[in-house]
Amino acid sequence: MVNRAVLMKDTYLYYLRNYYRSKSFYLMFFISVVVAILLTYLSFRYINDLSTFISRAHLNLTGSHVNELALAYLWGFILSNLPVFASVFFGSPAISSEIESKTAFHIFTLPIPRIVLLLGKFFASVSVTILIVITYSVIQLSVFYYLFGGIIPQIFYSILLTFVFVFAISAVTFLISSIFNKNTYAYISVLIIYLLVLNAATIVIELLYKTVPYYLLNQAASITYRVFINLTFGITTVAVNPAPAGYSSMVSNALIMFLYFLISLGITAILFERKEVK
Amino acid sequence: MIEMKAKGLSKRYGRLEALKNFEIEINSGDCVVLLGPNGAGKSTFLKISTNVVHPSSGFVEINGKRVDEDPMGALSSVGPLIELPEFYPYLNGKEVLSYVCKVKGADREMIKSEVNRLTDLLRMNNFMDRKTGQYSRGMKQRLALACSMAMDPKILILDEPTFGLDPRGMREFVEIIRNLNRKHGKTILFSTHLISEAREIANRVVIINGGEKKLEMKNETDAKMMRVTPYVMSDFSFLERSGVRVEYEGKEYVNLTLPDDMDNDGVISLIQRNGIRLKWAEPTNLIERKYLEMVN
Numbered sequence: 001m002v003n004r005a006v007l008m009k010d011t012y013l014y015y016l017r018n019y020y021r022s023k024s025f026y027l028m029f030f031i032s033v034v035v036a037i038l039l040t041y042l043s044f045r046y047i048n049d050l051s052t053f054i055s056r057a058h059l060n061l062t063g064s065h066v067n068e069l070a071l072a073y074l075w076g077f078i079l080s081n082l083p084v085f086a087s088v089f090f091g092s093p094a095i096s097s098e099i100e101s102k103t104a105f106h107i108f109t110l111p112i113p114r115i116v117l118l119l120g121k122f123f124a125s126v127s128v129t130i131l132i133v134i135t136y137s138v139i140q141l142s143v144f145y146y147l148f149g150g151i152i153p154q155i156f157y158s159i160l161l162t163f164v165f166v167f168a169i170s171a172v173t174f175l176i177s178s179i180f181n182k183n184t185y186a187y188i189s190v191l192i193i194y195l196l197v198l199n200a201a202t203i204v205i206e207l208l209y210k211t212v213p214y215y216l217l218n219q220a221a222s223i224t225y226r227v228f229i230n231l232t233f234g235i236t237t238v239a240v241n242p243a244p245a246g247y248s249s250m251v252s253n254a255l256i257m258f259l260y261f262l263i264s265l266g267i268t269a270i271l272f273e274r275k276e277v278k
Numbered sequence: 279m280i281e282m283k284a285k286g287l288s289k290r291y292g293r294l295e296a297l298k299n300f301e302i303e304i305n306s307g308d309c310v311v312l313l314g315p316n317g318a319g320k321s322t323f324l325k326i327s328t329n330v331v332h333p334s335s336g337f338v339e340i341n342g343k344r345v346d347e348d349p350m351g352a353l354s355s356v357g358p359l360i361e362l363p364e365f366y367p368y369l370n371g372k373e374v375l376s377y378v379c380k381v382k383g384a385d386r387e388m389i390k391s392e393v394n395r396l397t398d399l400l401r402m403n404n405f406m407d408r409k410t411g412q413y414s415r416g417m418k419q420r421l422a423l424a425c426s427m428a429m430d431p432k433i434l435i436l437d438e439p440t441f442g443l444d445p446r447g448m449r450e451f452v453e454i455i456r457n458l459n460r461k462h463g464k465t466i467l468f469s470t471h472l473i474s475e476a477r478e479i480a481n482r483v484v485i486i487n488g489g490e491k492k493l494e495m496k497n498e499t500d501a502k503m504m505r506v507t508p509y510v511m512s513d514f515s516f517l518e519r520s521g522v523r524v525e526y527e528g529k530e531y532v533n534l535t536l537p538d539d540m541d542n543d544g545v546i547s548l549i550q551r552n553g554i555r556l557k558w559a560e561p562t563n564l565i566e567r568k569y570l571e572m573v574n
């Protein structure tokens with residue numbers, strides 16, 4: 001019997017190769033570079049107007065790194081969306097495609113536990129998404145170093161929190177993918193849930209219960225840019241806290257995202273184990 | 279020795295009962311063909327046997343291990359080929375086959391020699407370095423067979439493996455499978471809806487229809503039944519005086535059932551003495567007759 005850890009490593013590498021050679025990966029890579037170039041252009045052109053932006057937005061920010069924080073907030077806002085689209089590319093078809101394209105007949109019949117297949121594929125998907133995030137972040141770090149002569153620690157916090165978010169959103173997309181047998185439904189459902197349902201839920205909860213639903217994934221993920229400026233856009237209020245989100249906020253939001261990762265992957269494992277190809 | 283068995287196996291998809299209380303025992307070295315029309319339940323049985331589908335009741339046991347309880351243990355000695363599997367499109371044939379060997383416990387050296395052996399055996403040299411997304415149906419079929427043969431499994435489970443192949447490909451495939459059973463002693467469970475394939479490959483045939491096992495029989499001819507094809511369709515009623523039962527099948531064939539005191543040579547010489555020239559004469563294979571009886 002082959003050692004499970006070895007099986008896991010081989011399965012991970014098998015899927016990783018298929019992911020990083022795919023058109024989806026190159027497309028997502030290209031998109032992240034284009035977005036980073038656009039933000040680089042903005043950063044160089046807007047650097048001198050940042051103070052106007054800050055005062056016009058009534059942000060009332062003070063401190064020694066105001067410009068960096070304001071600019072990093074814009075970069076961070078975009079960064080928080082990258083994993084969503086990357087996971088739609090890599091995670092949405094992860095399980096549904098096994099059924100739709102009949103690769104399940106090749107893979108399910110091998111003497112390998114399905115949990116190993118699932119985890120191998122999941123970590124491969126997370127790896128390529130993190131590679132996309134790293135590409136974007138390297139450009140961001142280069143720009144900030146060039147413009148400000150150093151890097152504020154919040155940027156590193158933001159990147160690390162984005163990694164946690166990658167795990168959470170990937171697990172959620174895998175869960176949705178395991179429900180469907182058609183890729184199209186999986187793709188659309190992930191986008192609808194993240195961009196429509198979660199926002200709708202936020203509106204409903206804010207209006208009816210006058211509270212920000214911090215436990216929703218989109219709210220927890222906003223920590224990736226709230227580490228720069230603690231700006232919360234509610235429907236009824238705009239809450240601005242000039243101080244960046246603190247450590248306790250980072251930890252609690254990271255924990256919420258980690259729970260999404262754990263619960264989603266757990267349910268996915270159960271569904272995947274029961275998956276049939278008729 | 280029993281290598282594989284199914285007991286009380288049933289599978290429901292909603293209201294549809296795809297398999298009903300199916301039972302079978304397959305011995306080491308057997309070549310069992312599941313024969314039945316499309317939708318008969320053949321694939322369902324093979325999918326349950328390879329852990330692609332879970333049974334509603336009953337179980338399949340391979341080498342003493344139940345597939346539903348210990349799929350890894352049960353499938354470790356099985357080489358499966360279910361329908362026409364697809365492969366991950368950005369991996370090449372060598373990578374796919376190497377992974378299958380790794381999963382089946384091969385070390386680096388074994389993987390290399392196994393990939394080379396199967397590449398040569400199935401004549402895949404000219405496409406193993408290409409990504410599988412660029413493969414034709416025939417190439418995928420060969421790679422799938424290579425995967426199922428990797429690491430020399432004791433049992434091959436093949437679900438309509440020749441479906442969609444051109445006649446040459448089909449012939450080669452059947453030849454390979456026949457050799458695996460007869461020369462290498464592999465146990466083979468093979469499903470098809472083609473009687474000709476069952477006749478060529480099987481030593482035992484199981485006829486399935488409507489999710490039920492209708493009949494299990496040896497692959498043999500009936501010495502007392504013949505089918506003849508005359509150059510020109512003629513009146514064969516003169517044979518009835520010698521006790522031969524005559525049935526006309528279409529405009530080409532005549533089926534003859536011989537009496538106990540007459541053999542094949544006897545009836546052929548009787549036909550020729552009556553001035554009828556025969557294009558072809560062969561003993562009737564029982565599979566075809568039984569299949570038509572069961573399925574109709």
